[in-house]
Amino acid sequence: MKLQLQFEYAAFLLLGIYAFAQTGYSWWWFAGLFFAPDISMLGYMVNSKAGAFFYNLFHHLGLAILVYLAGTFLSLPYLQAAGALLFSHSSFDRILGYGLKYPDSFQNTHLGKIGKKPN
Template sequence: MKKIIAIEEMAMFILAIFAFSKLSFHWWVFAVLLLVPDLSMLAYLAGPKVGAWFYNIVHHKSIAILIFLIGFYQQLPLLQLSGIILFAHSCMDRALGYGLKYGDAFNHTHLGLIGKNK
């Protein structure tokens, strides 16, 4: 099942790359911004519940799609870019086995435990 999920997530990542190709930004922008959503892990400094909540908001694909659609309908390329980056990053994470977080510990995700303490 994990392999099927990873394949599906990679297909969505490719969709994000295609969507990015329709914007007028240079390709290096995609590469530089792709890992920026992981800065949301800094919220774990406030504790696991706050960290999980903030991390999950930033990594929620529906929010990424909403941001993109607002940018699309308002003709705001930076919002479109933000939505695509958030979506691509979330797809990449899920393809690698990193899921949305539970509030008890960083390594407890909806896809199972991650890290050394599996």
């Protein structure tokens, strides 16, 4: 099942790359901002609950789609690009096993535990 999910998220990543390509922005923007959603992890400096909230906000596929669609309907290519970047980044994270976070710990995700296994 894990491999099946990785293939699904790889398809999502390709879809996000395609959506970004439709915006007409330079690929330098895509490369330069690809990891920008990870700034949301700064919320963990406050506590796990705030960290999980901000991480999940910037890594939610549904929100990414809404941002992209808002850019489409409002004819705002920069909003489309932001949505495509959020979608692509979140899909990439899911391929690596980084899911949405539970508020108790960064390692506790909807895809299971991440990090080093205890000996």
